[in-house]
Structures are given as structure tokens and as C-alpha cells.
Amino acid sequence: MRLFNAISDDSSTAFGQMRQVLIAALAIGFLTTAGFVGATWHSRRSNHRR
Numbered sequence: 001m002r003l004f005n006a007i008s009d010d011s012s013t014a015f016g017q018m019r020q021v022l023i024a025a026l027a028i029g030f031l032t033t034a035g036f037v038g039a040t041w042h043s044r045r046s047n048h049r050r
Helices: 002-008 014-049
Strands: none
Touching: none
């Protein structure tokens, strides 16, 4: 809950909006990286079984 409050506070200021965009970009980058790592791990694991 503390993280949500940190993201949602001060959204009316330019710094608050910039912080929200930065957090969103970092979250998207993290999820994309996690997806690639998961797909690579799954692919290597399935190829190893053959």
C-alpha cells in the first residue's frame, strides 16, 4: 500500500507526473525482461528434454 501511495501522490505537479511516467516505464521494462527470461528458460528447458 505504501508503494501505491508513493506513486499516486503529487500527480498534479510536473515532478509527480514525471515520476509516474518513470515508474510506469520501469514496470513495463521489468515485465518485458521477465517475459523474455521466462520464455528463454522455458525454451531451453523444453529443448533439453528432447
